[in-house]
Amino acid sequence: MRKTAMFLTLMLAAGTALADTYAFGNRVISSGDSIGRLVEIAGKPDLVTPLENEYGAREGENWTYFRDGKTIVFTIDTRGRILRITESR
Known part of the structure; x- marks a missing residue:
């Protein structure tokens, strides 16, 4: 049981x-x-x-680029940092 808990902790930390x-x-x-x-x-x-x-307060922006038949979306936080990058065709 202890090994399983340690493995799950390591996997979550790595993710x-x-x-x-x-x-x-x-x-x-x-x-x-x-x-x-x-x-x-x-x-x-x-x-x-x-x-x-839901109250209308700004939480960030999505910056979208259209390149080579792909759509790349960068989710930006209010501090001007990239939170997430998603790509689709």
Whole structure:
């Protein structure tokens, strides 16, 4: 039982340490990077969508890029940091 608990703890810790990444050519953007770095590497987004909570308070933005038949969405927090990167076709 103790080994199972230790294994689960290690797996959860490893999962939180992994970052979302996306490569623009040979340059990589990761979750935690600033929007300044994102603009430096990818340029201005094609679409910016505000994110609000149920009371209308701003919680961040989704920055969307359309590249090579893909849609790449960077979720940005209110501090200007990338929280999540999602990609779809």
